[in-house]
Amino acid sequence: RYDEPTIGSGVGVNGQTKSLNTYLSNGNYYLYDTTKAMNNQIRTYTSNNGTYLPGNYMTDTNNNFNASDQAAGVDAHYYAGLTYDYFYNNHNRNSFDGNGATIASTVHYQSNYNNAFWNGSQMVYGDGDGRTFIELSGALDIVAHEITHAVTTYSADLAYHNQSGALNESFSDVFAIIVEGDTNDWLLGEDVYTPGIYGDALRSMSNPEQYNQPAHMDDYYHSPDTKDGDWGGVHTNSGIPNKAFYHVASDIGFEKSGDIYYKALTQYLTSTSDFEDARVALEQSAIDLYGSGSELQAIKNGFDLVGIG
Numbered sequence: 001r002y003d004e005p006t007i008g009s010g011v012g013v014n015g016q017t018k019s020l021n022t023y024l025s026n027g028n029y030y031l032y033d034t035t036k037a038m039n040n041q042i043r044t045y046t047s048n049n050g051t052y053l054p055g056n057y058m059t060d061t062n063n064n065f066n067a068s069d070q071a072a073g074v075d076a077h078y079y080a081g082l083t084y085d086y087f088y089n090n091h092n093r094n095s096f097d098g099n100g101a102t103i104a105s106t107v108h109y110q111s112n113y114n115n116a117f118w119n120g121s122q123m124v125y126g127d128g129d130g131r132t133f134i135e136l137s138g139a140l141d142i143v144a145h146e147i148t149h150a151v152t153t154y155s156a157d158l159a160y161h162n163q164s165g166a167l168n169e170s171f172s173d174v175f176a177i178i179v180e181g182d183t184n185d186w187l188l189g190e191d192v193y194t195p196g197i198y199g200d201a202l203r204s205m206s207n208p209e210q211y212n213q214p215a216h217m218d219d220y221y222h223s224p225d226t227k228d229g230d231w232g233g234v235h236t237n238s239g240i241p242n243k244a245f246y247h248v249a250s251d252i253g254f255e256k257s258g259d260i261y262y263k264a265l266t267q268y269l270t271s272t273s274d275f276e277d278a279r280v281a282l283e284q285s286a287i288d289l290y291g292s293g294s295e296l297q298a299i300k301n302g303f304d305l306v307g308i309g
C-alpha cells in the first residue's frame with residue numbers, strides 16, 4: 001500500500017466546508033500537508049484536552065474531517081496553510097523561519113482553555129469555555145497572529161515586554177488583519193469571541209479604545225513588567241501602533257503597507273526597538289521601496305496621529 005499526498009475535506013468551527021491538504025498512510029488520512037515549497041510541512045495534532053505537545057496527529061478513516069471534534073483541527077490546518085501562502089506569495093518567505101520550517105499546530109489543548117499561543121516551537125489552541133471563546137483556531141486572524149509571532153522571533157525578535165513587546169503584539173495584529181485581507185475587518189478574534197454576542201472582538205485596530213486599549217501616546221498604559229502586568233501591558237499598548245497601522249493601511253492599502261511592515265520587521269527592527277524606532281524603520285522601509293512619496297507620507301501621518309514622533 002503506497003503512502004501519498006491526498007486532498008480531503010473538512011467542516012470548520014463555524015460550519016464552513018473547506019478543502020484540506022492531507023496525507024494517506026497505512027489506510028489513515030492525516031492532517032499533514034506536504035504541498036508547500038521545499039517540502040515544508042504543515043502538521044496538525046490534537047492534545048485530546050490534555051497538555052501533551054504536540055500530541056497525536058489528527059487522522060480520519062475516509063478523508064472527510066466532518067466530526068465536531070475535528071473542526072478545530074480543520075481550521076488550524078487550513079488557516080495555517082493560508083498564512084503560509086501569504087508569506088510565501090507576498091514576501092517570498094518559506095515558512096516562519098524563511099527556511100521551510102514545519103508549521104505544527106495542536107488543538108484541544110487543556111479544557112475550557114481561553115487562549116492561543118506560540119510556545120516557541122509550535123502553535124497551541126484551546127477550545128475556549130464556550131462563552132468567552134469557542135475553539136480559537138476557528139479564526140484566521142488568530143492563526144495568522146500566532147504564526148506572525150514565530151516570524152517575529154526569527155527576524156526582529158522584539159523582546160516581549162514594554163514598547164518592544166507592544167510592537168511584537170502589534171506586528172502580529174497587523175499581519176493578522178492583512179492575511180484576512182478585508183478592508184472592512186479591523187477586528188481581532190471576532191469569529192470565535194463570545195458566541196452569544198454579535199459583533200464584538202478581542203481588539204479593534206480602527207478603534208482600540210472600544211476594547212480598552214489606548215490609541216495615542218498620551219494614554220500610554222504604565223503597567224508592571226511582570227506576568228500579571230502583561231509584561232508592561234503588551235496587549236494594551238499595542239493599541240497605539242495598531243491605530244497608526246489603521247491610518248497607514250487605510251491610506252495606501254494592505255499590499256503596500258504589508259511590504260513596508262514586512263521590510264521593517266525583517267530588515268530594520270531589533271529586539272530592543274521602541275515605538276520611535278518603529279516609526280524610523282517604517283519610514284526607511286517606505287523610502288527603500290517607494291522613494292519619498294505618498295507611502296512615506298502615509299507612515300509619517302499615521303504615526304503623527306498617534307503621537308509617536
Ligand SMILES: Cc1cccc(C(=O)O)c1OC(=O)C1CC1
Nearest residue numbers: 115116117141142145188189202
Ligand atoms: C487569545 C490570546 C490570549 C493570550 C495571548 C494571545 C497572543 O497570541 O498574544 C492571544 O491571541 C491573540 O491575541 C489573538 C489575536 C487574537
Ligand SMILES: [Ca+2]
Nearest residue numbers: 141185187188
Ligand atoms: Ca478579523
Ligand SMILES: [Zn+2]
Nearest residue numbers: 145149169172
Ligand atoms: Zn500575540
